[in-house]
Amino acid sequence: MRDVVLSIISICLLLLIVVLVLMSPGGGGSAYPIPPEQIRTLASALESQGLYDQAVSQYKKYLDAAEIPIEQRANILYRIGSLYLDNLHDYENALASFLEVSHLYPQAKIAPEAEKRMVRCFEELQRGGDAQRKLKQLTDLEAEEEEGTGPVVAQIGDRRITRDQLERELNQMPENQRKYYDDPQKRRQYLQSKLFEELLYDMALRKEYQKDREIRQQMRRVEKMMLAQKVLREEVNDKIQVSDGDIELYYKANQDQFKIPLTAKIAHILTSSQEKAEEAQKAVSEGMAFEQAVQQFSEDNASKSNNGSLGTISQGSQYVPTVGQAPEIVERLLALDAQAVSEPIQSEKGYHLFKILEKTPERIQTLDEVKQRVQSLVGQRKAAELQDALLQRLLKAEKVKIFDQSLVEPAEDAAPSAEE
Numbered sequence: 001m002r003d004v005v006l007s008i009i010s011i012c013l014l015l016l017i018v019v020l021v022l023m024s025p026g027g028g029g030s031a032y033p034i035p036p037e038q039i040r041t042l043a044s045a046l047e048s049q050g051l052y053d054q055a056v057s058q059y060k061k062y063l064d065a066a067e068i069p070i071e072q073r074a075n076i077l078y079r080i081g082s083l084y085l086d087n088l089h090d091y092e093n094a095l096a097s098f099l100e101v102s103h104l105y106p107q108a109k110i111a112p113e114a115e116k117r118m119v120r121c122f123e124e125l126q127r128g129g130d131a132q133r134k135l136k137q138l139t140d141l142e143a144e145e146e147e148g149t150g151p152v153v154a155q156i157g158d159r160r161i162t163r164d165q166l167e168r169e170l171n172q173m174p175e176n177q178r179k180y181y182d183d184p185q186k187r188r189q190y191l192q193s194k195l196f197e198e199l200l201y202d203m204a205l206r207k208e209y210q211k212d213r214e215i216r217q218q219m220r221r222v223e224k225m226m227l228a229q230k231v232l233r234e235e236v237n238d239k240i241q242v243s244d245g246d247i248e249l250y251y252k253a254n255q256d257q258f259k260i261p262l263t264a265k266i267a268h269i270l271t272s273s274q275e276k277a278e279e280a281q282k283a284v285s286e287g288m289a290f291e292q293a294v295q296q297f298s299e300d301n302a303s304k305s306n307n308g309s310l311g312t313i314s315q316g317s318q319y320v321p322t323v324g325q326a327p328e329i330v331e332r333l334l335a336l337d338a339q340a341v342s343e344p345i346q347s348e349k350g351y352h353l354f355k356i357l358e359k360t361p362e363r364i365q366t367l368d369e370v371k372q373r374v375q376s377l378v379g380q381r382k383a384a385e386l387q388d389a390l391l392q393r394l395l396k397a398e399k400v401k402i403f404d405q406s407l408v409e410p411a412e413d414a415a416p417s418a419e420e
Contacts, residue, residue, distance in 0.1 A: 036066035052087040074108035077101045095121035123206035236386045242378045250378050251367050258365040261315040267308035269353040270300035277344035277351035290355050323347045
């Protein structure tokens with residue numbers, strides 16, 4: 001009797017153990033179930049080592065085993081979807097994960113981000129229409145654009161581009177460039193290029209290129225530059241005032257800046273030998289017109305059709321047309337009077353007989369001639385002064401320190417390290 005009782009008790013204990021094992025996480029796979037947080041730690045470790053398939057598997061096990069708040073559960077699902085999308089390129093499973101977040105946990109903070117990521121999933125699955133519709137639900141692509149009025153010139157889905165929107169863009173161009181598009185065919189080509197740009201932009205948004213680190217850095221640099229320029233306009237450019245007195249004072253104090261040097265228009269006869277140049281000189285001295293001598297003696301066909309005319313030389317310049325850099329020739333020719341003919345002068349090109357066609361003496365431009373230029377110069381000087389004053393004020397207000405020693409070599413005490 002005692003043996004029977006012991007047998008019954010043993011069977012009951014065994015059944016109890018089996019039930020306890022089956023009820024434990026893992027369904028009897030282990031007598032010592034792994035705590036959920038350890039599973040999550042394992043998933044994170046697998047992800048950090050690039051084992052993305054295994055990480056997804058462990059994240060899913062964690063969701064099955066853990067009793068966690070809705071917000072945390074949505075975050076894990078979003079992480080799974082991101083691994084599928086960014087690392088495994090499994091766009092169907094990524095879409096399924098984001099849909100699960102969106103539909104099961106719509107109140108979670110991560111839900112809007114999950115919907116945005118669905119756009120890229122659609123795009124990668126070549127479901128462009130679904131991607132565009134989803135993107136339209138999430139954001140108004142025209143929110144920051146000026147609304148157009150007037151006739152519609154093109155349409156992208158439900159988005160309309162009007163003639164006045166096109167005109168506004170064209171009017172931002174320089175006048176000569178804008179006139180190019182007065183031709184209807186050229187205007188149509190410009191419209192097509194803008195449509196292509198818009199379509200590429202839409203596609204980039206669907207591919208989430210706006211999240212690309214390099215692009216975001218470039219956009220940040222452009223944004224900083226534009227904002228800084230706006231402040232500079234308000235604090236410097238808009239405060240510049242140039243009076244007539246300022247203009248006159250600058251003009252009188254800087255006369256050398258408005259000096260027009262001595263100039264001369266010249267012509268030449270070019271020959272390959274000194275003998276032929278002397279022959280041409282003799283013919284001119286005996287009464288032959290210089291223009292006739294050019295046709296008879298010159299070997300420079302380029303200037304021959306223009307009676308040997310070369311253009312202008314000026315004091316302070318070393319350049320002689322056709323000859324090149326020749327400061328000695330410039331000096332000799334400017335010493336001649338108008339209509340005078342030089343002696344034969346040798347250069348790398350050959351032997352020249354120059355004539356001074358016209359000579360303009362050095363002079364100072366009048367204030368009326370240079371008033372606009374002077375106004376600009378005074379404005380630039382005032383802008384530099386205002387900008388320097390602004391810089392000094394900001395350096396002081398923001399308590400800026402510049403460690404010159406660190407610019408050229410490592411310094412132990414001169415500046416704090418980046419880690420401090």
